[in-house]
Amino acid sequence: xxxxxxxxxxxxxxxxxxxxxxxxxxxxxxxxxxxxxxxxxxxxxxxxxxxxxxxxxxxxxxxxxxxxxxxxxxxxxxxxxxxxxxxxxxxxxxxxxxxxxxxxxxxxxxxxxxxxxxxxxxxxxxxxxxxxxxxxxxxxxxxxxxxxxxxxxxxxxxxxxxxxxxxxxxxxxxxxxxxxxxxxxxxxxxxxxxxxxxxxxxxxxxxxxxxxxxxxxxxxxxxxxxxxxxxxxxxxxxxxxxxxxxxx
Amino acid sequence: xxxxxxxxxxxxxxxxxxxxxxxxxxxxxxxxxxxxxxxxxxxxxxxxxxxxxxxxxxxxxxxxxxxxxxxxxxxxxxxxxxxxxxxxxxxxxxxxxxxxxxxxxxxxxxxxxx
Numbered sequence: 482x483x484x485x486x487x488x489x490x491x492x493x494x495x496x497x498x499x500x501x502x503x504x505x506x507x508x509x510x511x512x513x514x515x516x517x518x519x520x521x522x523x524x525x526x527x528x529x530x531x532x533x534x535x536x537x538x539x540x541x542x543x544x545x546x547x548x549x550x551x552x553x554x555x556x557x558x559x560x561x562x563x564x565x566x567x568x569x570x571x572x573x574x575x576x577x578x579x580x581x582x583x584x585x586x587x588x589x590x591x592x593x594x595x596x597x598x599x600x601x602x603x604x605x606x607x608x609x610x611x612x613x614x615x616x617x618x619x620x621x622x623x624x625x626x627x628x629x630x631x632x633x634x635x636x637x638x639x640x641x642x643x644x645x646x647x648x649x650x651x652x653x654x655x656x657x658x659x660x661x662x663x664x665x666x667x668x669x670x671x672x673x674x675x676x677x678x679x680x681x682x683x684x685x686x687x688x689x690x691x692x693x694x695x696x697x698x699x700x701x702x703x704x705x706x707x708x709x710x711x712x713x714x715x716x717x718x719x720x721x722x723x724x725x726x727x728x729x
Numbered sequence: 730x731x732x733x734x735x736x737x738x739x740x741x742x743x744x745x746x747x748x749x750x751x752x753x754x755x756x757x758x759x760x761x762x763x764x765x766x767x768x769x770x771x772x773x774x775x776x777x778x779x780x781x782x783x784x785x786x787x788x789x790x791x792x793x794x795x796x797x798x799x800x801x802x803x804x805x806x807x808x809x810x811x812x813x814x815x816x817x818x819x820x821x822x823x824x825x826x827x828x829x830x831x832x833x834x835x836x837x838x839x840x841x842x843x
Contacts, residue, residue, distance in 0.1 A: 588796075589792045590796060593789065595789045597785070634822070638822040644827045645826055
């Protein structure tokens with residue numbers, strides 16, 4: 482079990498891209514068993530940043546093995562996240578296409594697992610982002626001007642097979658806008674009475690801290706959770722990944 | 730886990746007496762639900778009105794049962810009685826677009842009869 486938990490940790494970003502256009506930060510707190518959260522951020526080429534977050538259902542070795550498999554599928558060298566361009570090179574695969582592939586590869590009957598995912602490709606030169614969100618807790622955009630908006634789902638949880646189509650959506654990030662991805666380990670964190678930290682408290686905290694830097698926002702979230710639960714350890718993995726568009 | 734079984738107009742209605750369907754409860758849920766689903770061609774209302782929490786493992790159970798009934802067994806299945814937290818989860822995961830949801834078991838059974 483410990484080996485499997487160690488493997489899960491090695492799947493987390495060892496080093497985030499250092500970009501002049503985009504700032505990135507993450508926080509991960511594992512539960513006491515092996516969870517199913519993974520996330521990553523990497524440059525596909527000089528202007529396209531990929532960020533994703535996955536939450537495989539369940540805990541334990543079977544969930545851990547699926548996370549390893551999904552991580553390999555989404556690796557930049559896998560050939561699954563790029564498509565050929567007309568000049569003999571490659572360009573980012575559309576998020577919808579990536580999710581279609583995952584849906585075909587991971588029907589629930591194959592591993593007895595479902596998973597949620599947010600997968601986004603951002604042009605760091607323009608701030609334009611194309612994303613697909615499949616059954617995942619709503620990513621939150623924190624605009625510099627103070628507004629906050631959760632991004633709705635564009636597709637079903639992975640595992641349904643071909644029952645429902647996947648779509649993708651666009652988002653134009655302005656300078657100073659932040660995007661926060663997280664797993665349900667944040668909003669479904671429970672105190673001793675079994676009450677959830679919840680969307681409302683989380684979104685209020687994000688609004689209150691929207692002018693803080695990413696690192697401060699992620700730490701403030703974890704601190705607020707621990708205050709709420711009086712330090713009760715999380716029953717699920719807690720994952721947060723933030724990015725801020727800071728331009729060149 | 731106790732499962733209530735009844736019939737409405739020839740449609741099987743199964744109601745798990747379970748408040749929380751999570752990673753801990755999922756194995757027993759699957760074992761028990763598979764026992765009551767019955768043979769191929771089943772038309773089934775899964776009455777979930779006793780449940781007020783479901784995590785991703787629970788959701789996986791529902792997807793598995795739905796695919797077993799509708800694809801492997803060639804039957805039909807709807808759910809009924811989703812409490813607010815479950816209704817939100819079904820919306821978030823778009824499961825509500827794949828599996829028809831009704832307020833009551835009677836409405837679900839009527840939909841399967843028609």
